[in-house]
Amino acid sequence: MICYRAPLVVPVSRAPIRDGAVLAANGQIMALGSFSSLRGQGSRVVDLEDSIITPAxxxxxxxxxxxxxxxxxxxxxxxxxxxxxxxxxxxxxxxxxxxxxxxxxxxxxxxxxxxxxxxxxxxxxxxxxxxxxxxxxxxxxxxxxxxxxxxxxxxxxxxxxxxxxxxxxxxxxxxxxxxxxxxxxxxxxxxxxxxxxxxxxxxxxxxxxxxxxxxxxxxxxxxxxxxxxxxxxxxxxxxxxxxxxxxxxxxxxxxxxxxxxxxxxxxxxxxxxxxxxxxxxxxxxxxxxxxxxxxxxxxxxxxxxxxxxxxxxxxxxxxxxxxxxxxxxxxxxxxxxxxxxxxxxxxLGRGEFGSLEPRKDARMLAVRYEQLPEDVFSFLVSGKHQTAWLEDSNGS
Ligand SMILES: [Zn+2]
CATH class of the missing domain: 3.20.20.140 (Metal-dependent hydrolases)
Structure with missing residues (x-):
């Protein structure tokens, strides 16, 4: 199980989580929440210091x-x-x-x-x-x-x-x-x-x-x-x-x-x-x-x-x-x-995608920022950022 940690996690289906983490295994999200609440779970921590985790x-x-x-x-x-x-x-x-x-x-x-x-x-x-x-x-x-x-x-x-x-x-x-x-x-x-x-x-x-x-x-x-x-x-x-x-x-x-x-x-x-x-x-x-x-x-x-x-x-x-x-x-x-x-x-009737929730698909994005944005959704929608698939999460 991998623990992806980021200063901000945007699950979409609930409010953004500061210093958040997403636990994923076998292509599936197992849990998400604050990093402190999930600390110690997962065999490896991938720390994304300058990124926001979002759904694909x-x-x-x-x-x-x-x-x-x-x-x-x-x-x-x-x-x-x-x-x-x-x-x-x-x-x-x-x-x-x-x-x-x-x-x-x-x-x-x-x-x-x-x-x-x-x-x-x-x-x-x-x-x-x-x-x-x-x-x-x-x-x-x-x-x-x-x-x-x-x-x-x-x-x-x-x-x-x-x-x-x-x-x-x-x-x-x-x-x-x-x-x-x-x-x-x-x-x-x-x-x-x-x-x-x-x-x-x-x-x-x-x-x-x-x-x-x-x-x-x-x-x-x-x-x-x-x-x-x-x-x-x-x-x-x-x-x-x-x-x-x-x-x-x-x-x-x-x-x-x-x-x-x-x-x-x-x-x-x-x-x-x-x-x-x-x-x-x-x-x-x-x-x-x-x-x-x-x-x-x-x-x-x-x-x-x-x-x-x-x-x-x-x-x-x-x-x-x-x-x-x-x-x-x-x-x-x-x-x-x-x-x-x-x-x-x-x-499209594909509820396994679109938000970060337990049991959903774990292919997620890391959206990089230079400065942690105050209004995360304005920043995301601005398109002024680099986006990468989370390591091991893109099915390649
Ligand atoms: Zn058309």
Missing amino acids: LINCHSHLELSHLAELGRENYGADNDITLWIRALLAARGKEVDGEIIKAAVDLALIRLRAGGVVLTADIGNIKSGRRRAAKLPEEMFFMELLGFSPKTADEALRRLKACNTACAAHAPYSTHPRLIQAVKARADARRDIFPIHTAESAAEIDFLASGGGPLRPFLVERLGRLDFFTPPSCGAVEYLERLRVLDNQTMCVHCVHISETEVEILARRAAQVCLCPGSNRCLGPGRAPAALLLKHGLRPCLGTDSLASNPSLDLWREMRLLQEDNPALAPEEIFKMATINGAMA
Whole structure:
């Protein structure tokens, strides 16, 4: 049993512990508390003199298979941009033939970066489940095969793929996925007890399209599908639409939630739905900012995701925390740190992560400081620090 001692231990599920210690054995936390109360237990003491011990981070939304398209994510699309410009650029880039080895190498590099940033678990959404090499054991991945198809014909094809699929699945978005397909993916997720992720209310264009069938998505979809006469706009917001489809509950993860009304926040709260915020991606593509304070006010516990390198220059979850704080200066830094840890673990149904508690996973981080911060959560969320995995705790 190893005793990790640090001037500050941040369990997340309870108040920070000064001169704290965490006892761990066989990858599991055995006990934690003040060092004086645990002194003498454990065969070895690892003394972290200038560090804060925290849980590892959870990235609740990524698309690792787009990692080779990082040049798209480095562009600044400008605020309030028409999101179809980026979608077109993405589809054009995905349409080009790329050596599979390049895609795999980019995924490996992304995993290494996630691990270097202290991520223990990532939810990864993709259209192809390729035979991936793993460059590292961490982060653990929860893979979701993404299905979309907006016309009855393409939805039927996707339904056939859904039947043949042997992994968890996600639906892409309300404007790209036929309502029948959204409901089928959700029903299958329920039967398998999987989380059901769906991009929700990301852009103004999505809301325009659902409200009236107009906006920039109309010409884009007509161009791709030839016709749109099969679609009757529901004349409501994206959350309200998913509520009408009866697919919202605590296993549904609505990703982005930038353009939602307070009534829709109330719907999400009533259904105890999961909300994943992606501030870095939202900055890059410019659709706006999610109403984080309003979500918290209504009792929701948002989690955080980076989205892909095709819509975000970085997969650093510490940066996501910093951006969210910048976007919402009044938000308590502790709430933001919870989003990257315990909220993410709970949203993905992986309660063994996200906080430091007996019997939980012992893969923990040491966050270094130059001066012991007075406000530890402000310091953590600032991202202005070096982070390392605790010796022997990262599963490597
Ligand atoms: Zn996404």
